[in-house]
Amino acid sequence: MSQDTHPYIGFEEYSGHVPPSIPLAVQQATSRFVGGRAARVAELPQWEQLRQIGSDIRQHTIENMDVYLTRLEERVEAAGGNVHWAETAEDARRIVLQIAKENNVKNVVKSKSMATEEIELNHALEAAGIESLETDLGEYIIQLAGTGPSHIIVPAVHLNKEEIAELFSEKLNINAPTDPIELARIAREVLREKFLDAGMGISGGNFLIAETGTLVMVTNEGNGRMCTTMPDLHVAVVGIDKVVPDWESLTVFLKLLARSATGQKLSTYTQFITGPRRAEGEFGPKEFHLILLDNGRSKILKDPVGRDVLKCIRCGACANVCPVYKNVGGFAYGSFISGPIGAILSPQMLGTQAARELPYASTLCGACADVCPVKIPIPTILRHLRRRVAEGDAFAIPTISTPIRATANLASLALAQNWIYRLGARLLPIINPFFRKNNWLSDMPYPLSRWTKVRPLPPFGARFRKWWNVRSTKETESPR
């Protein structure tokens, strides 16, 4: 969805009613990834160097995106593929539907793709009467559940095995056990049939190599291969930010990605797709279509601070270490992408009207920036976007609420005119007796109630200045 049309993302509203099962499931899964990542990083003494190289290549690429995209288009076409440019999500959906229509496609199999979640492709396919089936296990689960993903690489991370078994039982009309292996087997059986039937396979892509026009897919389940080789048509929807200059730079990202994402050295499958099959008898589809999705990215590119978000390689490591994400889950971010990276991408993609709460959905603890494999300065971009919300900039007018703006104006005045601050510090203890209980202040009125409903506040008691003055006077009177 694009700017202006996206519904308001009420992070606070949601975060006050998080089902308790979500943080439990999320923390269990993410702590496994965090441990795995730490172990892989410890094995590589040159990890920090690798991150720096990765960061430099991504920086270079987004700054020269036009060059690499032009090269990519040329090479994909030279390999016999078709390149389509989609300026908006709507354009991308229309192109997919048109290809489907031209080829009389009734059934589609999909591999996991953030780009197709971004453009909400499944809804469009369904509306056009085309059956679209997610074949990644996590995506299959959330498709059955009718939701979007709640984590970049583990879309169904918010569900535990009991909830998945219940979902399978209800939707597939079976009696599903809670054993994960058994659940995977059930899904595999359903999916196998569909692969054989499908007229079109739709994928995303982890990288696009400009040098040879190659689509790179990094997966673990093998379904990606089936989607891209069994049907006669392969359509890949990929964000323009996924382009990398050449194979040499790709090796850096392959080293960084799986280690950061799942704690693997390399994912189970790494697929390289250069155009469709060239001769009868060769593997692969007859036609290969690459849809290059802009959807606001070239606008983001114009912002020298915010554009670093486009360096992202979608590993999810930032979410795995984010204490906010781990307590609210992915749906709180109200968009296809969640966690710290969602908090800096959505406000740029959807605008700071709909997503104005997201830049504030962080304590600026910085854990995300420490693990980001391409060194995106997430806290810096969060502050940058907070500024866009609070004061506005060249890209957007301020959208912050009037009471908060008024509070900030008042605070600025009181803190800059130190006599006001000092007077306030002397007056504040007056309110202590009204709320004091066991040397703590409780049940205070708004806005302090938002603090005291969670934990009590220490009593106000600015006595240092007076103490210092008395002490200095004494010292002057009777020097030691």
Added chain:
Amino acid sequence: MPKAQLFITCLGDQFYTSTLQNMTHLLERLGVELTFPPEQTCCGQPLFNNGFEDKTRPVALNFIQAFSKSDAPIIGPSGSCVSMVKHHYPSLFKDGTPEHAVAVDIASRTFEFTEYLVNVLKITDVGAVYPHKVTYHASCHYLREMGLKTEAKTLLNNVKGLEFIPLNEEETCCGFGGAFTVTYPEVSRSMMENKVKHIIASGADTVITCEPGCLMNVAGGLHKAGSKIRAMHIVDLLSSKEELV
């Protein structure tokens, strides 16, 4: 004799008078000649971190004016407030302006309390005695923005009678985050409760932090949980002369 200016921080000023007194005594005992510029208020971080950069500038100017009367180092008991001055003040003013030059100068001589002790004065044993089981919460800006990974622990390690107990998820945010506590109180609650749970499980009787903000949050959380564990600023522990039992 080294000279220093006390930067008491607004949270320290409002809520932790005795910590500031302890910091004064401790630094003086270590031979530092202290001054206190009374014009100081707040570093402006609450405004800056919430997107009000234009509104931060006059607050930063007040700070800069207060502390530029002396060229002595500026010492504060908070990694977060110090980081604001050290890392963000220069970005508030245009390169080449007089304000920028002063901001850069002020930034270069502002130090967090433990950083000043360990890295500037080269003191790792302040002669404190504290015969207790102590665990440690690494505050986010102290740890990540200031890069202070070992300073507090080195100082704690040299306290007589102190038994150090590592904290599970030591480096995970406690849920303070300044205005975050009131912007998203329920998320702040979950994060605080998680921190408190680990502190209680550690078996320590004292938890140390180098940050007034985390201290308010964690101490309040422990109180609410009915725990008797003491949450303390590192300054107060280092000032302790409790007898060995």
